Every structure is written in C-alpha cells, then in structure tokens.
Amino acid sequence: MTPGARAAAAIAVLERVLAGQAAEVALVQWGRASRFAGSGDRAMVRDIVFAALRCRASFAALGAGLTGRGLVLGWARATGQEALFDGAGHAPAPPGPTEAGAAPEGAAALDCPDWLEPLLRASLGADFAPVMQALQRRAPVFLRVNLARVTREAAQAELAAEGVETVAHGLAASALEVVSGARKVQATAAYREGRVELQDAASQAVVEMLPLADGMAVLDLCAGGGGKTLAMAGRARLRLVAHDAEPRRMADLPARAGRAGVAVQRTDRPERAGPYDLVLADVPCSGSGSWRRDPEGKWALTAERLAALREVQAGIMDRAAGMLGPGGVLGYATCSLLEAENGAQVAAFLERHPGWRLEAARRFTPLEGGDGFFGAILRRGEGR
Numbered sequence: 600m601t602p603g604a605r606a607a608a609a610i611a612v613l614e615r616v617l618a619g620q621a622a623e624v625a626l627v628q629w630g631r632a633s634r635f636a637g638s639g640d641r642a643m644v645r646d647i648v649f650a651a652l653r654c655r656a657s658f659a660a661l662g663a664g665l666t667g668r669g670l671v672l673g674w675a676r677a678t679g680q681e682a683l684f685d686g687a688g689h690a691p692a693p694p695g696p697t698e699a700g701a702a703p704e705g706a707a708a709l710d711c712p713d714w715l716e717p718l719l720r721a722s723l724g725a726d727f728a729p730v731m732q733a734l735q736r737r738a739p740v741f742l743r744v745n746l747a748r749v750t751r752e753a754a755q756a757e758l759a760a761e762g763v764e765t766v767a768h769g770l771a772a773s774a775l776e777v778v779s780g781a782r783k784v785q786a787t788a789a790y791r792e793g794r795v796e797l798q799d800a801a802s803q804a805v806v807e808m809l810p811l812a813d814g815m816a817v818l819d820l821c822a823g824g825g826g827k828t829l830a831m832a833g834r835a836r837l838r839l840v841a842h843d844a845e846p847r848r849m850a851d852l853p854a855r856a857g858r859a860g861v862a863v864q865r866t867d868r869p870e871r872a873g874p875y876d877l878v879l880a881d882v883p884c885s886g887s888g889s890w891r892r893d894p895e896g897k898w899a900l901t902a903e904r905l906a907a908l909r910e911v912q913a914g915i916m917d918r919a920a921g922m923l924g925p926g927g928v929l930g931y932a933t934c935s936l937l938e939a940e941n942g943a944q945v946a947a948f949l950e951r952h953p954g955w956r957l958e959a960a961r962r963f964t965p966l967e968g969g970d971g972f973f974g975a976i977l978r979r980g981e982g983r
C-alpha cells in the first residue's frame with residue numbers, strides 16, 4: 600500500500616470507531632477485508648488510528664472536523680505529511696476550501712476532555728500540562744524480568760541475541776524498556792519460557808512497594824490477566840490466590856503462571872481461601888494513567904462512570920480489609936491520575952477504619968516514563 604492508501608484506510612477505520620465500534624475490532628475487521636495489506640501496512644494503519652484517538656480533539660481542530668477524514672487530515676498536518684492527501688491512486692482527496700483547520704486551543708490543545716480539566720489540574724498541579732502532553736504520545740514498551748529466575752542483565756543479553764534491544768529502567772529493579780525490536784518480543788525464548796513478561800514499569804514499581812516476604816499468604820483480589828499476581832510471585836515465595844469479579848479475565852493466568860514456573864490458586868470465593876497476610880486491591884478505575892495505551896477510554900469516561908467507579912473501589916477496599924487480621928496489609932492500586940480515586944479513597948478508608956494506618960503512598964505519572972499509577976500500603980493495627 601502507498602502511504603496515501605494507508606491514510607485512507609485509517610480514515611475508514613476511524614469512521615467505524617466514531618460510529619461506536621471498538622478500535623481493536625474495527626482494525627481486525629479492516630485487516631480481514633484487506634488481504635492485500637502487509638504487516639508494515641497494518642502496523643502503520645494501526646499507528647495512525649491510535650495517534651488520532653490519543654489526539655482526538657487537537658487533530659479534529661487541525662483537520663477541520665471530528666470525522667475519520669478530519670482526524671487523519673489533522674494527523675497529517677501535525678506530522679508534516681499533508682501532501683499524502685493528493686487524491687492519487689487510493690490516497691484521500693486534497694483538502695477542500697472548508698478544510699483549512701485551525702490550531703487547537705485550551706483543553707483541546709492538550710487533548711483533555713473539557714469536564715476533566717479542573718479535576719486533572721487539581722490532581723496534578725504544575726504537572727497538568729506536561730502530563731497531558733505525555734499522554735498524547737505513544738507509550739514505550741516495557742518488560743518485567745522474572746528476577747526469581749534470571750538477573751536483569753542476563754535477560755538483556757538473551758533478548759539482544761534475539762534482536763530485542765533494551766535498557767534498564769529506573770522505576771523498578773525488574774524493569775526493562777525496549778528500545779528496538781519490540782515486535783519480536785513475544786517470539787523470544789525469554790518471553791515464551793517466562794523469564795520476561797510485558798508489563799508497564801510503573802505497574803512493576805507499585806508491586807515493588809508491597810512488603811512481600813517468603814511464606815506469606817497473598818490474595819490478588821482484582822487479578823484480571825494476572826500481571827501483578829505474577830510480578831508478586833517474582834518477588835518472594837508466596838502462597839498466591841487470585842480472584843476477579845469476572846473470572847474469564849483470569850483465563851490466561853494458568854498458562855502465564857506455568858511459563859513463569861509459579862503456582863497460583865484461582866478462586867470465586869476468596870474469603871474461603873484465607874486468611875491472608877496481604878491483599879492487593881488493584882481496583883477498576885478511570886484508567887487515566889494509561890490513556891496512551893487506551894485512548895478511547897479518555898473520551899468515554901463520564902462523571903457518572905467515575906462516581907460509580909469510586910463506589911466500587913471503596914467497596915473492594917472494605918471487602919479486602921475484612922479478609923485481613925491484625926498486622927495485615929492492604930495494597931491499594933489504581934492506574935489513575937485522579938486524586939478522587941487515589942489519595943481521597945485512602946483518606947476515606949482510614950476514616951471508615953480507625954484501626955488502620957497508612958504506611959506509604961506514591962503516585963507515578965508518565966513524566967517518569969511509565970504509565971500513571973498510584974499505590975498505597977495500609978496496615979491494620981495489632982490491637983483489637
């Protein structure tokens with residue numbers, strides 16, 4: 600495909616996304632209907648689509664319309680490729696007189712939904728604009744080295760021999776940032792045999808905050824695909840139990856745990872598999888820290904949805920607290936930048952549970968390289 604034809608394909612995919620289809624689904628359907636497209640074409644169309652979703656407001660302004668064509672025209676102008684719109688072959692037609700576009704202003708220039716601007720400004724302070732700008736760019740690829748099986752340096756050497764160049768990342772002792780060969784990661788022996796996993800560096804850093812030690816009984820209460828379950832297993836020899844309100848989300852966990860060489864008990868009834876020394880509550884959240892990877896989430900979030908998430912988060916924290924005895928630890932984690940889901944939830948928990956204390960809390964933003972995350976360590980007092 601020519602670069603112009605790739606732009607035209609991205610326009611078609613984005614039209615479907617704007618009509619309500621998930622981007623991943625729209626891309627798969629386009630791919631199936633476009634047998635002529637090679638892997639380079641598919642990767643480029645995907646990159647344009649996700650760039651346009653991350654920068655939906657600013658590209659719509661630059662491209663004179665919140666349409667597939669407007670977004671891709673905005674992308675082309677933002678990246679100095681407007682000449683792709685020349686109408687030659689399968690390329691999009693040249694811009695018409697109503698498509699001059701304009702420089703985005705205010706929240707649109709930062710691709711921040713209007714209603715969220717005051718909340719994010721209050722949460723991020725002076726970091727607001729730089730963080731929003733960071734969220735306009737694509738996320739790096741990070742690996743977690745399974746330190747229970749291999750050193751970070753040995754994993755780097757092994758990956759390099761298979762064409763994946765990495766650098767050690769400062770956010771976590773297990774973190775590597777992939778600097779070239781990212782598309783080859785899943786074919787490497789290190790990945791297939793569980794010596795490295797794909798995991799954001801800040802996600803790893805949150806797990807590093809947890810006071811884990813050999814022999815502890817640990818529950819991952821919102822385990823999902825098990826990214827943090829396995830990261831915990833890499834830190835100490837634990838009795839690990841995993842639960843998720845949607846058990847199908849844990850479907851890949853046995854295979855991933857098998858690759859990593861660890862045992863994880865999945866359960867529908869986590870109360871029965873206790874007692875625990877530590878419960879990790881990696882709660883469902885706005886995902887505002889990972890909008891680089893899930894840009895559709897940025898535009899789909901509403902005030903109602905945020906309020907509902909906050910209720911769920913508080914309920915999960917209370918449930919976790921009920922499974923911990925004196926001295927037990929509740930690890931609370933979100934991939935959110937919003938204070939309402941982070942510090943405010945911790946403060947409200949401590950009000951509801953007077954016998955508990957906060958031992959540590961840290962927010963990570965994309966300015967440190969990884970996604971936005973929050974982690975808090977809460978410990979139940981020994982009394983009572």
Ligand SMILES: C[S@@+](CC[C@H](N)C(=O)[O-])C[C@H]1O[C@@H](n2cnc3c(N)ncnc32)[C@H](O)[C@@H]1O
Pocket residue numbers: 820821822823824825826827828842843844845848881882883884911915
């Ligand atoms: C942020 S994701 C977890 C990601 C996972 N820990 C990881 O590191 O890959 C939140 C998970 O919480 C689950 N969830 C939602 N409501 C829940 C509830 N009330 N109790 C337990 N899990 C819940 C969701 O199904 C989702 O898989």
